[in-house]
Amino acid sequence: MTETLKVTLKKRGGLSVIYTEGYINNQGGEEIAKVAYRVLDGGEKKLLLNLEGTKIVNSIGISILIEIIERILEIEGKLGFCCLTKTIAKTFHIMGLAQYADIYDDEASGVAGMTG
Amino acid sequence: MANHALLREVTLTLPMVADMEITASKTATAMAEHMGLGADQTDEVRMAVVEACINSFEHSHAEDSRVYLTFAITGDEQHEKLEITVRDNGRGFKTSEVEEPKIEEKLKAERKRGWGLKIIRGLMDEVDIESDAEGTTITMVKYRRAGRGK
Numbered sequence: 001m002t003e004t005l006k007v008t009l010k011k012r013g014g015l016s017v018i019y020t021e022g023y024i025n026n027q028g029g030e031e032i033a034k035v036a037y038r039v040l041d042g043g044e045k046k047l048l049l050n051l052e053g054t055k056i057v058n059s060i061g062i063s064i065l066i067e068i069i070e071r072i073l074e075i076e077g078k079l080g081f082c083c084l085t086k087t088i089a090k091t092f093h094i095m096g097l098a099q100y101a102d103i104y105d106d107e108a109s110g111v112a113g114m115t116g
Numbered sequence: 117m118a119n120h121a122l123l124r125e126v127t128l129t130l131p132m133v134a135d136m137e138i139t140a141s142k143t144a145t146a147m148a149e150h151m152g153l154g155a156d157q158t159d160e161v162r163m164a165v166v167e168a169c170i171n172s173f174e175h176s177h178a179e180d181s182r183v184y185l186t187f188a189i190t191g192d193e194q195h196e197k198l199e200i201t202v203r204d205n206g207r208g209f210k211t212s213e214v215e216e217p218k219i220e221e222k223l224k225a226e227r228k229r230g231w232g233l234k235i236i237r238g239l240m241d242e243v244d245i246e247s248d249a250e251g252t253t254i255t256m257v258k259y260r261r262a263g264r265g266k
Contacts, residue, residue, distance in 0.1 A: 025135065055159075056141065058166050059231040060174075066219070066228045073223065087159035087239070094238035095231055096219030 006053070007031045009039065013111045016044055021053030029064025036068045045077030048110045052083035062095065069100050078102070082110035120190050124150065128185040130169065132178070137169035140185055144200065147187040151196050153260055160239040161198060161258050167232040168202035168254045176206025176252060196260045197241075201253055208247040 005028030006021040016039045018032060032049070039047055049065075051057075072079045081092070082104040092098055104110035128143055130136045144165040148158040165185075172183045184203045191197050214233060222228045237243045242257035 023135075023138065056138075056163060056166065058137070058163075058170055059235055060170065060229060062231065063222075063228040066222055070223050070228075085159060086156045087163055090160070090239070091163065091235055094235055095217075099219060100223065 004028075005031050007035050009035050012048070012107065013115055015046055015048055015111050015115050017048045017050050017107065017111070019050045019053060024051075024054055024057040024061035024065075026058075026060040026064065029061035033064050033068055037071070040071060040075065040077070045072070045075055046080075046114050047072065047077070048080045048082060048104075048107070048114055050082050050107050050110070051085075051088060052107075054088070055085055057088055057091065062091070062097070066097070069097070073100065078114060080104060080110050080114050082107050121192065122188060122190050123196070124189045126187045128187070130183045130185065132173045132176075132181045132183060136183075137166045137173070140165050140169050140183075140202075143185070143187060147189060147198055148258070151189045151198055151260055153198065153258065157258060157261070161200070161256075164236045164239045164256055165200060165202070167235050168200075168256065171232045171254070172202060172204040172206065172252065175209065176204040178204045178206035178251065180205055198258045198260075199255065200257075201255045203251060203253040205251040208249050208252050211245050211247055 004022060005024060008019045010017050018035055036047055069079050080102040083106060089103060102113060104113055126143060126147060128140060130140060141162040144161050145158055148161045169183055186201045188199045189196055190199060217230045217234055236256060240256040241259050244255040246253045
């Protein structure tokens with residue numbers, strides 16, 4: 001039994017937004033990283049992760065998100081998260097991710113905040 | 117003593133197989149909902165259980181490759197709590213030697229993992245970890261806040 005994560009990429013106001021649907025575990029984190037690195041390799045420096053379709057994450061999956069943050073910091077870019085459940089947002093705060101990535105309530109404010 | 121009456125108990129034994137923590141999280145959700153925890157509290161319990169299971173899967177090296185969980189609702193109508201124990205028969209670890217992960221260090225480190233216990237402590241009301249060469253038991257408690265379902 002393996003939970004699979006669906007990852008899609010769309011452009012919103014010139015910003016790349018990655019959408020997830022399902023459980024972010026190690027495989028899920030790797031799937032997100034693949035798409036994120038493709039965007040960054042294409043020269044973009046900003047990325048928004050919309051986690052509306054994700055209701056549960058684990059620390060291994062989040063560790064891979066930390067790798068993405070590290071990579072973005074190296075290129076002086078910016079990573080944002082939006083549409084988090086309260087518990088996922090709380091978990092990100094517990095871990096300190098909120099110091100290095102912006103957290104937005106919804107996608108519209110995320111796109112505005114990251115492109116403005 | 118009536119406050120500590122055992123109202124309901126569920127036990128679960130899981131093989132250490134990928135994503136089996138989701139099965140544990142479903143039982144946690146059912147128990148949390150049964151005692152009237154709110155959606156956010158239920159979510160917190162669910163994620164803490166996932167982390168406790170993963171901790172065992174990843175670090176226990178238990179020969180029986182099993183994790184044993186107990187979900188117990190105790191108390192009375194006014195003061196219910198959900199107590200969850202996650203136990204393995206692995207080789208254990210010294211809790212005093214577990215370093216508190218820090219994001220600023222993890223960002224530069226090769227190994228970015230090691231967050232499970234910090235997350236569990238941050239999400240649950242009480243956490244106790246007992247570990248020795250015979251195994252590890254993580255006991256976690258979530259109290260129902262005043263007003264069912266809030």
